[in-house]
């Protein structure tokens with residue numbers, strides 16, 4: 001048995017909301033990661049088994065290394081299927097918003113979701129959930145939204161409806177949001193849940209390989225280049241930075257998701273507790289921040305890069321040049337010494 005984290009009242013509300021409807025849209029944040037895909041597809045499989053008509057819509061494409069996930073082939077990418085997605089959102093009777101806390105994280109899809117008439121149920125684990133959903137299932141102490149989906153389904157009395165595909169998706173999200181259970185993963189109930197998922201039949205070792213060990217040669221070379229040529233270490237500040245220009249990314253045939261995990265690598269250096277990765281995009285710089293211990297990656301992201309996230313894993317973006325973003329970061333480093 002796992003403890004009843006989600007309030008009883010919320011369980012009833014969600015149950016009631018699902019009961020009367022068929023057409024359900026599931027939306028996640030831009031740049032969907034393993035947890036966004038895991039939670040949305042897990043919910044999709046569950047809703048299919050209870051004979052609803054769910055559709056997962058993601059604002060932008062998901063990385064190739066998640067393409068194997070059961071149900072991924074049915075996911076609509078808003079960018080590429082705007083008309084169909086708009087129609088689905090318009091006609092939806094219920095919308096699940098998963099793995100994000102504010103509507104801005106939907107980016108190009110924000111208007112369509114916010115203009116829809118269907119009530120929104122938010123299921124998320126980010127701090128400070130925005131005030132945009134009718135039902136808010138927000139538990140920042142839980143390591144992944146996928147874990148919350150497991151808890152939600154179980155509490156609705158439907159553990160038996162979690163099929164293998166659903167279980168695989170839940171596991172993927174739980175695994176990726178904890179870096180393969182290497183951070184934010186000391187809650188023992190995580191392992192009780194994993195044990196249940198294994199009983200359902202998941203092959204956790206195979207899922208690990210499919211997510212982490214299917215690099216292209218170019219992706220591997222990009223990592224080598226980034227670490228060898230581009231990583232800067234600031235020993236005084238226990239920090240590290242890797243910043244890659246669009247040109248460099250292009251040279252390595254950069255594909256969506258190819259830099260995933262790169263930000264974590266400098267944290268393997270003895271004495272480094274804060275790592276930042278910057279990637280130059282067409283009109284902005286995308287920033288990923290990771291930390292260990294009490295150093296607040298989310299505060300730095302909010303202060304400098306219009307972002308947020310969790311204490312140890314945050315992100316943001318900046319509409320300045322890459323060079324300016326690097327300068328901004330370097331100039332600000334001293335300000336965070338007190339957190340070391």
Ligand code: 5GP
Pocket residue numbers: 033126287288289306307308309310313314315316317
């Ligand atoms: P990642 O570095 O993997 O893109 O993001 C790590 C975490 O930072 C995400 O789970 C999310 O919580 C947060 N995050 C990433 N990008 C943004 C952003 O642009 N704005 C905000 N507020 N949070 C972000």
Ligand code: MN
Pocket residue numbers: 035036099125143144145177
């Ligand atoms: Mn998440």
